[in-house]
Each structure stands twice: as C-alpha cells, then as structure tokens.
Amino acid sequence: MGKKIMIIDDDIDLVEAMRITLESAGFDVIDAQEGQKGLERLLKERPDLLILDVMMGSQDEGFHLVYQLRGMEQTAHLPILMVTAVGSQTGFDFDPEKDQDFLPVDEFIEKPVNPKALIEAIKQHLPVV
Amino acid sequence: MHTSDNSTDDSFYTPRSLRRKNNWLITLRWMATGATLFLILGAYYLLPGQLPWKSLFITVALLGLINGGYAWYGWKNPPAALRREWLLIRIQILLDLVLLTILLHFSGGIENPLYLFYIFHIIIACTIFEHRWEPIRVTASVLILFSGLILAEDFGWIHHHTLFGDPASSAFIFASLGAFYVMTVASTYLGITLMDRHRKVKALITKKNQELEETAKSKMTFFRYISHELKSPIVAVQSYINVVLDLPQNPLTDQSRNILTQARNRTTQMLDIIKDLLELSYDRRSEPTHSKKQCAPNACLREILKNELPKAEAKKIDVETSIPDTEPNFAIRRFLLEKIITNLISNAIRYTGPGGHIHIRAEQDDARWRLKIQDDGIGISEEDQERIFEEFYRGKNARDSEAIGTGLGLSIVKKFVDQLQGCIELDSAPGRGTTIIVTLPRTTDEN
Numbered sequence: 204m205g206k207k208i209m210i211i212d213d214d215i216d217l218v219e220a221m222r223i224t225l226e227s228a229g230f231d232v233i234d235a236q237e238g239q240k241g242l243e244r245l246l247k248e249r250p251d252l253l254i255l256d257v258m259m260g261s262q263d264e265g266f267h268l269v270y271q272l273r274g275m276e277q278t279a280h281l282p283i284l285m286v287t288a289v290g291s292q293t294g295f296d297f298d299p300e301k302d303q304d305f306l307p308v309d310e311f312i313e314k315p316v317n318p319k320a321l322i323e324a325i326k327q328h329l330p331v332v
Numbered sequence: 333m334h335t336s337d338n339s340t341d342d343s344f345y346t347p348r349s350l351r352r353k354n355n356w357l358i359t360l361r362w363m364a365t366g367a368t369l370f371l372i373l374g375a376y377y378l379l380p381g382q383l384p385w386k387s388l389f390i391t392v393a394l395l396g397l398i399n400g401g402y403a404w405y406g407w408k409n410p411p412a413a414l415r416r417e418w419l420l421i422r423i424q425i426l427l428d429l430v431l432l433t434i435l436l437h438f439s440g441g442i443e444n445p446l447y448l449f450y451i452f453h454i455i456i457a458c459t460i461f462e463h464r465w466e467p468i469r470v471t472a473s474v475l476i477l478f479s480g481l482i483l484a485e486d487f488g489w490i491h492h493h494t495l496f497g498d499p500a501s502s503a504f505i506f507a508s509l510g511a512f513y514v515m516t517v518a519s520t521y522l523g524i525t526l527m528d529r530h531r532k533v534k535a536l537i538t539k540k541n542q543e544l545e546e547t548a549k550s551k552m553t554f555f556r557y558i559s560h561e562l563k564s565p566i567v568a569v570q571s572y573i574n575v576v577l578d579l580p581q582n583p584l585t586d587q588s589r590n591i592l593t594q595a596r597n598r599t600t601q602m603l604d605i606i607k608d609l610l611e612l613s614y615d616r617r618s619e620p621t622h623s624k625k626q627c628a629p630n631a632c633l634r635e636i637l638k639n640e641l642p643k644a645e646a647k648k649i650d651v652e653t654s655i656p657d658t659e660p661n662f663a664i665r666r667f668l669l670e671k672i673i674t675n676l677i678s679n680a681i682r683y684t685g686p687g688g689h690i691h692i693r694a695e696q697d698d699a700r701w702r703l704k705i706q707d708d709g710i711g712i713s714e715e716d717q718e719r720i721f722e723e724f725y726r727g728k729n730a731r732d733s734e735a736i737g738t739g740l741g742l743s744i745v746k747k748f749v750d751q752l753q754g755c756i757e758l759d760s761a762p763g764r765g766t767t768i769i770v771t772l773p774r775t776t777d778e779n
Contacts, residue, residue, distance in 0.1 A: 216568035220575045227579050315570035315603075318578040 206329055209250035210234040211241035211268070212286065217314070221254065224318040230325070238264045242271065245278070252282045252329055255308070273307050282328040283308040286316065350417035353460050354406060357424050360456075361399045368392050368435065371446070375439070383493055387438045395431050421460060425453055425470060433477045440495030441485045442505050447512065450474045451519050458523030462531065471520040475513065482509055555613040559606050566606075570599040601738070608740035611671060612723065612747060626663035629701045629772070630655050633673055633694055640677045649684050653692045660696035662774040668748040669772070675741040676705050676768055682734055683766070684709030701772050708765035717758055721746040729762055745770075 208230045210218050215236065222232045233248055235241030245253065253272070257265040265285065272278040285308040309328045312321065372388050402424060411417060429450070436447055457470040485492040486505055500508075573596045576582050577589065584592070633655055644651045680690050684707045691706040712720055716727035724739040731737075749756050754772035 214564055214568055217571055220568070220571035223575050224579060227581055315567045315574060315599075318574055 207231045207250040210254045212256035238268045347411035351411035443495040605738045627666035628659040655694045680707040706767040711762040712760040
C-alpha cells in the first residue's frame, strides 16, 4: 500500500495539481481546505506526511496548525513540508530563512511547486519503514 | 477643523526640549550682558549727566554672575523633570525683569529709552509658553515693576538719577507711561495671537504628516493584498502547467510541449513582475522587522556570487572577482544590499553574450563600501541611460536581446541605493559594455 500524504491548502487548484503529481508517484492523497477540518481529518486518517500552506484563510493559520501539531503526541514527529508563496519575504512578514529557526517544519517549498522537486522532498522526509 | 484650546499639552514638551529653551535664554542673556556693558561704557564717556556708575557696573556684573549661575546649575543638573525646567524659565524671566528695572533706576528711569527692552521679555514669554496667561503674567509684572519704579521716583520715595540733566515733568512722565502701557499690552496681544496661529499651523502640519504616513502604510498593505490576489491564480496555472510538462506519463507532441513551455515562461515573467513590484513598494517605514538585519557586505557578495556564477558558466561568460578579505568596519541592511547586488549581477550576466567577460570588484574604506560591476555586454545607448532607472523602462538593446524582463530591476536598485543614502554611477555604450558603480556610505542607523 502507498504512503498516505495529506495536503492542507485553501487553493483547490494547487491541491489538485499536487494530487495529480503525488498520485502519479504512487502516493495516496487526502486533502483539506482549512486548518481545523484538516486537523480532524489528519487525526482520524493518520497520514505519513503533511503538506501545508503557510497561510490559508488568515495569515497565520498555517503557523498555528504547525504549533498545534507539534504539541500533540501523535503528531509531534509527523514530517511537515511547508509551502510558501513567491515573494513572501517582502510580501508578508515571513522569512523562511529566519522563521525556520522557530517554526518546526521539516522543509520549505516555494510555490509554484515543481513536481520533481516536490516528490524528491517528500521521499527525503518520509519515515523509512 | 481642529481647534486647539489654550492649555499646555505637557506631552509636547520634554525636560530636554525645555532645557534647550533655558539654554537659549542663557545665551541671549550673555549677549544682553555684553551689550549693556557696552552701552554703559558708551554713556560713561559720552553723557553729560552723572549717573551712579558704580551701581550700574555692579548691576551688570550681577547679571553676568547670575547668568553664570544658571549655566553652572544647568551643567550640574541634567534635564530631568518638566516642573523644574519650567520653574527655571520663570525664575530667569522674573529676575531679568527685576534687574532691568534696577538698571533703569540707575540710568535715568523714564528718561532712558531702554525701557523698551521690557518688550523683549514679553516676546520671549509669548514664544516659550503655550499658556495664554503666562505672557500676560509677564506683562503684568513688567507694568507693575516699571510703574512702581517711575511713580516711586516721581513721588520722591526713591532717588531719581537724571540722564540729561533736567528732571522730566510729571506730564511727560504720565504721557510716556501711558504710551508704554498701550505698547506693552498691544505687543502681548499680538505676540499671543501670532503664536497661537503658529501653533495651529504646526499642529495641522503634524496631523497632515501623520495622515500621509498612514496613507503610505495602507498603500503598502493594499499592495501586499493585491499581490497575493494576483499571485494565487498564476501560481495555480503554473502548477498545472508543471504537472502536464514534467510528469512522465503525459505524452506531449513537440508542439504542445513548446507551447506549454512558452506559457510557463510567461507565468514566470508575471510572477517576477509581482515580486519586483512588491520590492519596489517596499518602504522602510513599514518594513518587516526581519529586514532590518544587517550584514557584512563582502560576505553577502560572495554568497550571492555562489548562486549567480552557475548562470554565467552556463553562458560561458568569464567572471573575474576581486573582493577584499576583510570586511569594512560597518554593516549594511541585508535585505536592501542583497537585492542591489543580485539585480546588478544578474543583469550583467543576462546582457552579456556567450564568451563575454564580467569583472566584479568590491572596495572599502572607513566610510564607504563600493561595488563595481563591469561587463563587455550589449551596453546601453545614451538616450536609454537617462531613463534606465524608470519603472518598467527597458532599453532598446535589452528588449532586442532578451524578450523577458520586468523592467523593474534597476528601479529597485536605484530605490534601494537611495534608501541607503548611496549613489550609483553608470558608464556604458552600445556594443562596448556597461560599468556600474554603487557606492554605499556608512550610515548612522536609527536603531
């Protein structure tokens, strides 16, 4: 059975593009458009890796969710790839280089996502069974 | 419209600003002491009448001594409390009035036209105090002191020293006093009115300035919002194109692949423009805290070269670098410096043909860091050089040689160099190449 990957992003087209990419690489994909629903589904379905958008509805919803996940025993070690927007450094008060120090995610990926890079990053961070 | 009442807004003053006023009074008094001494000496040699010279000189000496006392007190006690500074100002003005009255007494009283000097104190009170009735209080003191002196002399309670020999008649005295009253009250009224108006205008300007700053801030917020809204659909489009182009299970004809590649290039171009616009709208007043970070410029340059050199290698461009081993003894804002260096180097690579040469040289001294980037690329014509830093302007050579470019790169460089209070020099000719020199001074940063 393929590894299960969850995508939480409010842009359904981005989710769709990633889903096609991931399914073609043999992963199972589940998704959610919004943080709290995503969390519920995540706890129920226990994916092997999470792809999370930095900001969904509100600017810090992504950050918030990361902290919530890291604080829970079941998800403390879940690999998280965080997707950030181009120009986020100037556009928003967010700087991957600096925020990485305190934002406990495994990797930042820039939008638009490059399929090969995405699959590469996922393989790198999936727990080896 | 905002109308100010006449109450003193103490938050407007700081002990330090009041101390400046105190020091100003002390400076004025040194000048007044010198001028008075000069006048007394002049009178001593020129006037026919006999004045109590000794008393006069002692009074002036007292004025100087007291002023030295103020200066000493200020030197010993750094400004701390508003109350104390206000008190100091009031004491200074009151003592000045008393000393002036004594001087007038010894130098002819009503006969001496120097009693007009009282007006100075009224004007000073109008400029220093915001309370309407502070200058009124000073005026009242002036009227009481001077009338008291003149009447006491006229009634013979104290001695009257004549300036010109003959004692003045009572009629002259009362006429002079009357004129003096009118002038004093009128000056007070005018002084208060003018300062009121001045303060209203000042308050208005401060308010307008605040409004402008808020507008700039909301413009920035708007820009961020718009850029996010513009970016999201393009990111989605490009993500789909990437999926179609890059996933091996999608067989594409060569033509489809070319068309999609071109489509992807255009979405990349659009994203670049948005990114550049964001950088161009960057304003230090509303900058995110992290972009205040400083960096050592030579290390920053090396770091950027690491990313840019592969692009030059791919075009078989020979890049020669000369960067000092040591850093200058000051740092530069990283966010701004990175954009300046990156944009200039990537421009040099973009507009230099295969087999070309780029020479990158950094230099520094105690007060400046300088970056010189010299290429033998396509160059910029003289007429384009005038407009090259304008937003969205691309030189003809640039358009001919590279279809894609936002036309914002050099505008960003110019803006950021300006923000760092630096300067940028351009030397170029078509076909001969371009030399750009950016000089960034050591700046005293506000933090």
